[in-house]
Amino acid sequence: MSFPPRDLDWHPPTIDLAYKSTTYRGPKHKRLQLPPTASELSGPVFARDMIGPDDANLIENFAASGETAIGPRIIVHGQVRDEEGRPVPNALIEVWQANAGGRYRHSKEAYLAPLDPNFGGCGRCMTNAEGRYEFWTIQPGPYPWPNGPNDWRPAHIHVSVFGHSFAQRLITQLYFEGDPMIWLCPIVGTITSKAAVETLVAQLDMDRTVPFDARAYAFNITLRGPDQTFFEGAA
Amino acid sequence: MHIGCTPNVDGMAMYGGDLGAVMKTGPVQGHDIIVTGTVFDGQGEALKDAMVEIWQADAHGVYPGQTGADPHFTGLGRSAGDMGTGAFRFETVKPGSVGGQAPHITFWIVARGINLGLHTRMYFPEDDLGGDPVMAAVPEARRATLIAARTDSGYQFDIHLQGPQETVFLDI
Numbered sequence A: 001m002s003f004p005p006r007d008l009d010w011h012p013p014t015i016d017l018a019y020k021s022t023t024y025r026g027p028k029h030k031r032l033q034l035p036p037t038a039s040e041l042s043g044p045v046f047a048r049d050m051i052g053p054d055d056a057n058l059i060e061n062f063a064a065s066g067e068t069a070i071g072p073r074i075i076v077h078g079q080v081r082d083e084e085g086r087p088v089p090n091a092l093i094e095v096w097q098a099n100a101g102g103r104y105r106h107s108k109e110a111y112l113a114p115l116d117p118n119f120g121g122c123g124r125c126m127t128n129a130e131g132r133y134e135f136w137t138i139q140p141g142p143y144p145w146p147n148g149p150n151d152w153r154p155a156h157i158h159v160s161v162f163g164h165s166f167a168q169r170l171i172t173q174l175y176f177e178g179d180p181m182i183w184l185c186p187i188v189g190t191i192t193s194k195a196a197v198e199t200l201v202a203q204l205d206m207d208r209t210v211p212f213d214a215r216a217y218a219f220n221i222t223l224r225g226p227d228q229t230f231f232e233g234a235a
Numbered sequence B: 001m002h003i004g005c006t007p008n009v010d011g012m013a014m015y016g017g018d019l020g021a022v023m024k025t026g027p028v029q030g031h032d033i034i035v036t037g038t039v040f041d042g043q044g045e046a047l048k049d050a051m052v053e054i055w056q057a058d059a060h061g062v063y064p065g066q067t068g069a070d071p072h073f074t075g076l077g078r079s080a081g082d083m084g085t086g087a088f089r090f091e092t093v094k095p096g097s098v099g100g101q102a103p104h105i106t107f108w109i110v111a112r113g114i115n116l117g118l119h120t121r122m123y124f125p126e127d128d129l130g131g132d133p134v135m136a137a138v139p140e141a142r143r144a145t146l147i148a149a150r151t152d153s154g155y156q157f158d159i160h161l162q163g164p165q166e167t168v169f170l171d172i
């Protein structure tokens, strides 16, 4: 097993002044491209029983008994694949997101939208033998952030993936089909290719929607290689 | 902030503890070390929102999950950094050498403003790095950015995102 070098033109540049945090945080040297060694080809192996029964249900995993989180109920599902389209089983996926009002549950959060006492905003799961995964959650709200005078993050879910190799380590963001805020966002705007942005947009999936319960969004993830899902920092 | 990766750090009790918070789940073979460090931006400011992950072999140079690996060593460390200073800290063991490489710890760094997670690696100042194939590929003037400094309790490995000491990052 090996990996070809990343296509650094598919990924955003390390510095894009419209996304101010990159100014002093983006390395100026080009990454040194080397074939991976045993150190990068190996990676943590996670036991399936590490995942608790409610870990992948964000609607309920922080809620008081008998209660649920507020917001549009959705299912997010998809397949994790490698660069040649092969499914990646036993990949660990961790997600986090704001609540339906665009508010995160963390101590440094300053947005005036209220917390939902029944929503923590964190979940995790592992892909099955076909590389497939599924979360139940509520659709997050957009939120403002300090960058330009009036910048808003489109509704998004942060997604972290461990494949089989540490070289495949990925953190990215999931957006929602049809959201006009995607195309106004300076973070999304660091990605120069529209096709690359579209790999981050989950598609409404009426076939997997559960009638009278939750709508579904499909989001496939490609690890490593020219076809990979773009990597992105958190905001 | 990567709240979903380290929810317990911010007071959300989940998963029975954060992934990567403990690298030693029982008695582990080898020499215990503490690795600390800070991620600095191009103005010399410490990042307070970086998440740093490490992956390494056990004391005998075997990766966890592979045959013969130390059963009580996970190899994976994850740190959200100190809430006040941003410094990361890992309680681990010194790795053995792997496949002709000098002992090293693989690092992966993400933060707001880092568009593509950054891979690098840390070597140890007491080791002979002459035969290491990755070090050999690094321009000589920048090799020192990959070598930790000795401290009383272990090693200090600071990461510089920009500037004259910019760390060598790898697409590996």
Ligand SMILES: [Fe+2]
Pocket (backbone or CB within 6 Å): A098, A153, A156, A158, A234, A235
């Ligand atoms: Fe966010």
